[in-house]
Amino acid sequence: MRFMMMVIPKSYESAAPDAVPSAEAVAKMMKYNKALQKAGVLLALDGLFPPSAGARVSYADGKARVTDGPFGETKEVIGGYWIIQVRSREEAIEWAKRAPMSNNEVIEVRQIHEVPDFPEDVQKVAEGFEHRDVVD
């Protein structure tokens, strides 16, 4: 199963549009990223520019309205994410616990929807790998 770990960094909601993390923070993060990669669980990761460089598109009465960042009343914003593939929710949480975060920072762990598993009544289809391209 796949999980998204979303980083909610402290005071990122009001960070300057060109704010970048410190070299020290980046170094710690790289070490953590490498650990995820070496464990074979990392599928994707990205860091996001602060909300002050972004925009919100809201919808009312069938109309889209655009508001440029930063967004005054929002206290928690996403700074980046990892997508990991693990065997359980607990394992995802354990990985989140190992992330190098500072005081008051938050990682939100959310499972990614998967298309439902095969139905139970499915009979065994014994396929050898070589002819996969014929019968798949």
Add this chain to the structure above:
Amino acid sequence: MSDVAKTIEAVWKIESTRLIAAIARVTHDIGIAEELAQDALVTALEVWPEDGIPENPGAWLMTAAKRRAIDALRRGHMLLQKHEEIARELEFQQQQLADALQHSLDEVIDDDILRLIFTACHPILAMEGRIALTLRLIGGLTTGEIARAFLVPEKTLGQRISRAKKTLAEAHVPFETPSGDELRRRVESVLMVVYLIFNEGYTATSGDEWMRAALSDDALRLGRMLAQLLPGESEVHALVALMELQASRNTARRGKNGEAILLPDQDRSLWDYAQIQRGMTALEQAQTLGGGAKPYALQAAIAACHMRARTAEETDWDCIVLLYDALLQINPSPIVALNRAVAVSMVQGPAAGLDALDAAATRTGDSALAGYHLFPSVRGDLLMKMGRLSEAREEIQRAIAMTKNLRERELLANRLKQLEKATLS
């Protein structure tokens, strides 16, 4: 299972491989290493529900394993390598062991994990032993989980693992990374184990569904680990590519009632394009390393040709025929030849495909293809396309008689019905 127990299980999945690898560096015996790590886990299961999960669970487990190791040594249950055993006094040995384990924990290095993988996949072991040990020691699966995934009783699986450990110990298989020609042979064995695990999951349609299907993810995880540990081995990246590309079609491979949906009929919007992208990147890496003509790379390249086509009609069959030609050169198996014949029929028409198929059958001798139901099935399909309906019917009937698989028999029976309709009209 309680929440704490679930958390401990999760910690185990993350930490166990490093723990076992670190201990094995000292004990040089992965069986003993695994038992000590297990003992540490048992201690954790007793202590953590009371005291809470420690801050650094990996270090905690290692300390617990170290204590158990020294206890075992004291009771004479464990012997270090022979020369040490003779040369040193017990007390000194204990101190040494403690130091070595402490040191080992401080710097668990990738090489230890690599050694662990090579040892678990040692060719001296039966394939089922290699698979079980790999899932257990590197995949972090419990014996119960492996047993359920492979649809065998837990006891049988436990015996399989004990037997494998015993074989390794009796043969004094060294805990090391091989080099030179031996390295290539051993990498091959590791990749074969990983791919077999993947296929177990990929073809899973019965039993404990989720547990079996999850094997594909476990194999992918192992493959990605290996790509980090052996970044210069092109076939490692190629196998990751092949697995990612095949797994990306997972959702499209089954209909609502579980029936198999063949590649040309799949809804391509259900393919996982992020996963395809990961597969393509891994394939490029294999090719950049100069391994484009090796077996896994060729198979991945064939899969990539299919994945690039937005519709079945857009498939670049010319390219696929060339890739099968190359694959046939290094792996002249009748099944590859059969696949090639299908590709030829897509490029040059059914008659050319039939020629290629019959030529392959002659070349390999009837025996190799004779017992394989896809041979008459493909032959029947080609004859049908050529309008030779009564011959086609005979072949399909032959294929139905040969396949033991219910789903495939259904597919064939449908084709037979179509044929009979066509014959009447």
